[in-house]
Amino acid sequence: MELLKKYEDFLISNASQITGIEGTLRSLTYFLPGRFHDAEFASQALFAALNVLGLYHDTILRKAAKSQGKLPSGDNIDSSPFNKYTAHWFKKSSVYKNISLVLSVISYTQVVLEMAVTKKLGKRAKWRLVFGVELLKAMLRLTLLKLTKERMLLNPNHLQRDVDPASLSTPDGYQAQSVEAKTWKGKKTGLVHPQMDAAIELNGNAKPESNGFTPAEAQRKYGDVTEYLMSKVLTPERLRKPEDTVSILNRLGKLGEVLYILRPLIYVLAIFKYGRYSWRPWLISMIVESASQAAITRSFTSPYGSTKSTMTALEKAELSRRFNQMWYNVLRGQFYERYTRPRLEKFCIATQDRFLISIVAGNITGVIRDYQPLWEKVYFYTSAS
Structure with a gap:
């Protein structure tokens, strides 16, 4: 447990580099097949490990973001419709959450498992594995169908990463400095107001901290002010209850x-x-x-x-x-x-x-x-x- 705690602390302190490293390693898996003996197996094993590790990273990042107030709640209209719906069922049913995570792990590892069984035990064992995995997935999905009161099942089964890792590794004191630099004082009222580019991150150039805006909103990037304002329009899709986003x-x-x-x-x-x-x-x-x-x-x-x-x-x-x-x-x-x-x-x-x-x-x-x-x-x- 202490080792896991150290890894989580290391991960959060280097959060801004996580996405880049994961993306680079995933790209490497696309070039491995055909390069050397058993390259296909090595490629799929690395790909499976990265995806499973990515699920673990998502859990850590969401936990850290939630503790820092940088994560929209599951019912928040600023959550993506997919995450809003999935988080609703994760919160409502621990069985749904566990089955969904099991299905995600299976989908990431089934290729490398099949290759390993074929290599060690032969084709007959491979087809027994294939049948067993497909039977298990069918049973788990039918259970999810029942738990959701017979709604269409969505893919992927887990929450998508909606946390900007860079926002979790902001140096101390950075926000205070940004707030001071990004305000203006009204001549008549004497009131201090945030500048627009301090409240909204435009084209990735502005600071992610905000004055008067929630951190979860501030870490999002927008092309211009119009795009930001359009993102705040309350469409019927955004106003739906989580369970109503899938009929x-x-x-x-x-x-x-x-x-x-x-x-x-x-x-x-x-x-x-x-x-x-x-x-x-x-x-x-x-x-x-x-x-x-x-x-x-x-x-x-x-x-x-x-x-x-x-x-x-x-x-x-x-x-x-x-x-x-x-x-x-x-x-x-x-x-x-x-x-x-x-x-x-x-x-x-x-x-x-x-x-x-x-x-x-x-x-x-x-x-x-x-x-x-x-x-x-x-x-x-x-x-x-």
């Missing part, structure tokens, strides 16, 4: 959400039944996924005959994310073997044999060759689950 699903929407949750498990069971070289698992997965999208979209159609959707901003963003995830299907199953892979091979061969083209497309070909083993051999890399 309770009707029967059709509930069916679509359950299909989405069970989709990965259905795909794995289809592979067990029909084999990896059959078209059926891929087709079944596409049908289930398309049915889920259609059911959820239809459930939000206005009941008064209008085609206008009644979705909130969070629901639209989540459904859009799910739609984009469907592109992973071009790298899976028989569609990849019959259509995607041959075309990628033709592209790589065509570009490497032509000098001028290879100069331009060489980097793309290199990326394809480096990552090809991952999407061909690692189920979770393209599972979108």
